[in-house]
Structures are given as C-alpha cells and as structure tokens.
Amino acid sequence: MKIGYARVSTQEQNLARQLEALKKNGVKKIFEEKISGKNLDRPELQKMLDYIHEEDEVVVLSLDRLGRNSADLTNIIEEIKRKGAVLNILSLPSFAGVTDTNLKNLLTNLVLEIYKYTAEEERRKIKERQKQGIALAKKRGAYKGGKRLYAPDSPNPQKRLVYNEVVKMLKQKIPISRIARTVGISRMQVYRIRDYARDLKTKQ
Secondary structure (H helix, E strand, O other), rough: OOOEEEEEOOOOOOOOHHHHHHEEEEEEEEEEEEEEOOOOOOOHHHHHHHOOOOEEEEEEEHHHHHOOOOHHHHHHHHHHHHHEEEEOOOOOOOOOOOOHHHHHHHHHHHHHHHHHHHHHHHHHHHHHHHHHHHHHHHHHOOOOOOOOOOOOOOHHHHHHHHHHHHHHHHHOOEEEEEHHHHOOHHHHHHHHHHHHHHHHHHHO
C-alpha cells in the first residue's frame, strides 16, 4: 500500500501541491501535518511510522518534508526500513530503469546521503543565523531564553525524571520502542532526548 506524508511548516501554508502530487502517484492514505520539521516531535509523522507495515511504500514529495537535519532523516529512514517498508521520494531519481537490485539500492542510498548532507548544511546555516540573531538580541537586552521540558535541569520535575530515566535506559542499550512504551512518550521524543544528552556530553 502506498502511504503518503505531507508537511508544511506553518498553519498559513498550503498542502495542496503535495497532496495533488501524492494522489497522482497512487497514494491511498495520506498523513498531513502543519508543523516545523526542526525535530522529530511531530504527531502525524509518529502516526505514519506506527501505521506502516511490511511491503508498504512511504511516499513524500521531497526529502525535506521528512526532516531538516541528517540525524533526524537517518532515524526516520531507518525506522521505515525496520518496519519492512520502502521510501519513495518523488523529487529524487527513482532509478526505475536499473535492473540490478544491488546497484539500484547503492545509487538510491548515494543520492539520499547527498540530499541528507544538503539538508543538514541548510539547517546548520539556519541555526547559525539564529545564533547571530540571539546574540544581537542579548546585546539589546531583548532576549529571553527558554528551558527544555525534557532535560536534566527541566523546570518540570516529572519531565526531568523522564529525561533521567530515558538516559539511563539508553545507556543500558534498551531498544527505543521499549523505552518509549515504558516511560509513556513517543519514540521521536526518545530520539530527541538521546541527541540532546549526546550534545551535553560533547560540551562537557
């Protein structure tokens, strides 16, 4: 079964172009989302990943609809593969004419890696511009920073406890899906906590 995922970053943007392209390509079920792709904490993305089964085909108009950085894209693609489904990105070459399966997979993976790198570079540039903007705002005294909800210094005691428990279970090599079920959060949130914990460790 062909399953589509369509996303725009804000409520004001229109999904029509993506929906039309997906339907033209025989997609029967579409998960629609109007939310930023800056991380994996997206309800419809999570529903889509939970819904897919073996031999399903996940169809998106372009790679940046799935995610905006290499780590997130890798996590999503690996989850799709783990479910036994395949990914079809309409804006990328399909290599439909290549009959050798190994060569086809090699070419597809190569193209994905190039586009993931491009997406990561764009995200890095955006973050750099944000840092510059924050620095300028701080100089003006106009910046008020926020706290992460799931963090070792979270202002929410319950979420602070969840963070510490997730980090502990990650160190024990417990599978992501099992951690998510145990602590009652989405797999995407577990990935976010994992990545944030890694960043903190790197800065130490």
